[in-house]
Amino acid sequence: MGRGRKGGRGGKSRGPRTDPTVPAPADGPGRTDLIEKLDMHNERFTRYYRKQSLFADEKEFEEMLDAMRRHLPTTFRVAGSRQTAHSLNKTITDVHVPGLSDIVFEDEKLPPPVQLPWYPDGLAWQFNVPKKVLRRQPEFKKFHSFLVFETEVGNISRQEAVSMIPPLFLDVEPHHKVMDMCAAPGSKTAQILEALHSQDTLTSSSIPSGLLVANDSDNKRTHLLIHQSARLPSPALMVTNLDASNYPIIRVPASLNTKDHASVQELPQSDKLEPLMFDRILCDVPCSGDGTMRKNIGIWKSWQPMDGNGLHSLQVRILQRAMRMLTKDGTGRIVYSTCSLNPVENEAVICAALNSNPAFELVDVSDKFPSLQRRPGLKTWNTSTDRTAKTFFETWEDLMTSSLDDPTKARFSKTQWAPENIEELHIERCMRIYPHLQDTGGFFVAVLERKKKSAKSKPQRKREHAETDELPDSKRPRIEESDDTIDEEPSIEPASTVEEEEVSSEPISAIDETGPEPPVSAIEEEAPEDDLGSPSEAMDTGDAEASAPAVASSSKGEKGDGTFKENPYIYLPQDHPLLQACLARLKMIPSFPSHNVLVRNVESVHTPIRSFYLSNTLVKAVITHNDYQKFRLTAAGTKVFTKQEAGKGLDAQYRVLGEGLPVVLPFVEPGAILTGSLSALRTFLESYYPLVATFEEKFREQIDESSTGSLIVRFPPEESDGVVLTHDLVLPIWKSNVSLSLMIDKKAKSALSLRLFGKDLLEGVKPPGNKQEVLDQD
Numbered sequence: 001m002g003r004g005r006k007g008g009r010g011g012k013s014r015g016p017r018t019d020p021t022v023p024a025p026a027d028g029p030g031r032t033d034l035i036e037k038l039d040m041h042n043e044r045f046t047r048y049y050r051k052q053s054l055f056a057d058e059k060e061f062e063e064m065l066d067a068m069r070r071h072l073p074t075t076f077r078v079a080g081s082r083q084t085a086h087s088l089n090k091t092i093t094d095v096h097v098p099g100l101s102d103i104v105f106e107d108e109k110l111p112p113p114v115q116l117p118w119y120p121d122g123l124a125w126q127f128n129v130p131k132k133v134l135r136r137q138p139e140f141k142k143f144h145s146f147l148v149f150e151t152e153v154g155n156i157s158r159q160e161a162v163s164m165i166p167p168l169f170l171d172v173e174p175h176h177k178v179m180d181m182c183a184a185p186g187s188k189t190a191q192i193l194e195a196l197h198s199q200d201t202l203t204s205s206s207i208p209s210g211l212l213v214a215n216d217s218d219n220k221r222t223h224l225l226i227h228q229s230a231r232l233p234s235p236a237l238m239v240t241n242l243d244a245s246n247y248p249i250i251r252v253p254a255s256l257n258t259k260d261h262a263s264v265q266e267l268p269q270s271d272k273l274e275p276l277m278f279d280r281i282l283c284d285v286p287c288s289g290d291g292t293m294r295k296n297i298g299i300w301k302s303w304q305p306m307d308g309n310g311l312h313s314l315q316v317r318i319l320q321r322a323m324r325m326l327t328k329d330g331t332g333r334i335v336y337s338t339c340s341l342n343p344v345e346n347e348a349v350i351c352a353a354l355n356s357n358p359a360f361e362l363v364d365v366s367d368k369f370p371s372l373q374r375r376p377g378l379k380t381w382n383t384s385t386d387r388t389a390k391t392f393f394e395t396w397e398d399l400m401t402s403s404l405d406d407p408t409k410a411r412f413s414k415t416q417w418a419p420e421n422i423e424e425l426h427i428e429r430c431m432r433i434y435p436h437l438q439d440t441g442g443f444f445v446a447v448l449e450r451k452k453k454s455a456k457s458k459p460q461r462k463r464e465h466a467e468t469d470e471l472p473d474s475k476r477p478r479i480e481e482s483d484d485t486i487d488e489e490p491s492i493e494p495a496s497t498v499e500e501e502e503v504s505s506e507p508i509s510a511i512d513e514t515g516p517e518p519p520v521s522a523i524e525e526e527a528p529e530d531d532l533g534s535p536s537e538a539m540d541t542g543d544a545e546a547s548a549p550a551v552a553s554s555s556k557g558e559k560g561d562g563t564f565k566e567n568p569y570i571y572l573p574q575d576h577p578l579l580q581a582c583l584a585r586l587k588m589i590p591s592f593p594s595h596n597v598l599v600r601n602v603e604s605v606h607t608p609i610r611s612f613y614l615s616n617t618l619v620k621a622v623i624t625h626n627d628y629q630k631f632r633l634t635a636a637g638t639k640v641f642t643k644q645e646a647g648k649g650l651d652a653q654y655r656v657l658g659e660g661l662p663v664v665l666p667f668v669e670p671g672a673i674l675t676g677s678l679s680a681l682r683t684f685l686e687s688y689y690p691l692v693a694t695f696e697e698k699f700r701e702q703i704d705e706s707s708t709g710s711l712i713v714r715f716p717p718e719e720s721d722g723v724v725l726t727h728d729l730v731l732p733i734w735k736s737n738v739s740l741s742l743m744i745d746k747k748a749k750s751a752l753s754l755r756l757f758g759k760d761l762l763e764g765v766k767p768p769g770n771k772q773e774v775l776d777q778d
């Protein structure tokens with residue numbers, strides 16, 4: 001398998017390989033219809049895992065297999081920053097769950113949604129009813145619409161329960177510099193962003209001083225990622241498109257490489273540059289994905305042991321690279337995870353990485369999230385050397401002395417077997433989540449930190465490396481750690497060319513280059529986790545402006561020849577006349593961080609600035625002091641203002657973008673914010689471009705006093721005619737001469753309607769012709 005090849009578990013299921021001539025059975029309550037059941041067998045899989053002795057007895061192994069053949073319950077997370085999430089969660093607990101608690105459908109009592117007991121603050125939910133219930137049973141149908149709309153607007157994230165675990169153990173805080181090495185399609189990126197934004201209020205977004213670099217080697221998938229993260233726009237986000245195992249060093253001014261710089265301070269001018277060291281790194285690596293078989297049923301058929309064997313080397317190299325990028329101040333943390341149960345992709349990778357870098361250790365997190373059922377990492381396993389899972393070797397030495405031919409032997413690395421020092425590595429601190437433990441998918445998570453006092457002498461390190469030193473060069477894992485050399489690493493050179501202290505830098509490439517074809521799951525597009533609304537549906541908002549990603553994302557990306565062509569990222573001078581005109585017109589206060597505004601198009605007479613983006617200072621430092629082309633920077637910061645077609649030159653009219661509003665709200669002159677009411681909100685939601693004359697008088701008066709263009713309205717909490725607005729709602733509107741428009745996309749309007757008024761007030765209302773014409777009308 002080649003480096004940086006498209007990979008990724010949880011590949012879009014090819015679905016059950018059913019006989020097309022057999023009519024599909026009805027959607028039965030168990031939803032594991034006969035045809036699927038027939039496909040849920042694979043001798044290679046059962047033989048391989050039986051050999052691993054995962055459990056004390058065969059009975060439990062059978063229990064696991066049974067669970068893997070059952071339909072996976074639907075799980076979702078109430079997303080968004082803390083306060084908004086709590087408010088929506090209360091609606092689910094107080095309104096929806098009671099309504100779903102005593103439902104009988106076709107003589108069967110249906111279980112209501114329940115909270116996942118281990119997820120903090122009860123923000124994650126699970127329910128398990130057949131699809132036909134969601135289609136036909138009125139209460140569940142209503143709940144389903146609610147979920148679909150809230151998912152569309154980013155308030156709810158459909159995510160497999162186990163996939164929510166790694167970010168929890170990462171324990172991100174707003175000042176952290178975080179790297180998500182294999183981030184697409186981005187469900188964990190979204191969780192990390194939420195943690196960076198834990199200081200957000202109900203109406204306004206904080207600007208974290210930290211940073212999240214979300215990286216994926218697959219260019220197409222980075223665009224999925226950008227779409228996902230647009231649901232939580234963040235001035236602290238950058239998306240890059242590189243092979244994580246060779247991730248280059250990013251240089252930033254030394255004073256920003258600390259925990260206590262301000263989020264939007266001016267860029268320091270005279271600081272020396274030093275490599276950016278991350279506080280948190282997630283390695284959610286590409287894997288064979290056999291833990292997702294409940295969802296991706298196609299893996300049942302295709303699974304074979306070489307899937308995992310073929311990914312081991314890349315997984316080790318990604319983790320090793322993460323170890324080099326982690327802060328050395330002792331407070332950093334790496335979480336390694338896969339949705340595979342295969343020890344070659346899990347414990348073997350952890351052992352290889354720990355043995356290559358004795359400065360690190362596994363962290364005992366057994367006291368964290370105690371209600372999460374888990375099992376310890378394996379201390380022994382058997383590695384199979386063929387696709388049929390019939391040939392196993394207990395040790396690498398056994399393989400070497402076997403009668404297999406040399407080219408076959410050369411495809412394996414010693415690190416695919418348990419090392420002799422496994423007892424010293426505390427491998428039991430790894431976490432295995434099996435499907436039968438709490439009705440989930442299968443998962444593996446390990447938490448690594450630098451040892452508190454790493455005083456290993458060179459001779460001691462040499463002893464630890466001796467095992468790999470004995471190997472022929474071609475089979476050695478790349479032992480790339482040397483705490484002393486990390487700063488000298490050339491910024492963009494592949495890590496394998498880094499000068500290393502004690503051992504060869506030969507990459508562990510034998511399997512990578514010549515190994516088996518990657519597994520289906522490793523090369524297919526990952527199915528969006530979100531079956532409550534696919535990304536493509538979510539993007540089709542019917543409002544092209546409003547639905548554009550709210551991050552400064554690439555409009556070009558990868559060219560046909562594989563080279564990378566990006567629109568530039570240009571920070572404007574603070575006194576740029578157009579920026580200043582825009583800030584004045586939109587009534588921003590003087591402390592607006594105008595030194596952190598960037599644009600993506602080169603301004604000229606013919607191409608005026610289309611949109612303004614805002615980033616925090618760390619993002620600015622990364623873009624300013626590094627060659628972002630080399631990072632294949634695909635997105636940065638968050639889009640806050642965008643051009644409305646009216647006006648030219650300095651008279652150009654810009655508006656505050658719905659997604660950008662929470663970010664800029666703290667900088668809007670308080671007097672410029674209008675006060676709305678439930679009645680005004682209803683008028684906005686009932687029609688696309690309501691006439692000013694149709695609004696209640698109190699609101700109309702404020703509108704009459706305001707100039708045309710972009711305005712912001714605060715709707716305070718109110719209860720009227722059984723409709724309850726529980727907290728402040730702040731929304732952007734556009735005023736033209738005779739009408740107004742709520743500047744959020746159609747789906748966000750529908751979600752709001754449903755949440756407040758119990759129905760979509762725009763349903764059945766025909767959209768007028770050209771929105772722009774309506775907005776520009778005189």
Ligand SMILES: C[S@@+](CC[C@H](N)C(=O)[O-])C[C@H]1O[C@@H](n2cnc3c(N)ncnc32)[C@H](O)[C@@H]1O
Pocket residue numbers: 003004005006007008009010163181182183184185186187188189215216217218221242243244245284285286287314
């Ligand atoms: C398991 S998926 C990540 C899922 C993601 N963390 C999430 O929660 O949505 C693995 C990802 O690794 C990417 N990948 C494969 N090889 C890579 C490499 N060498 N460097 C970076 N990313 C890689 C794949 O494109 C895939 O998106």
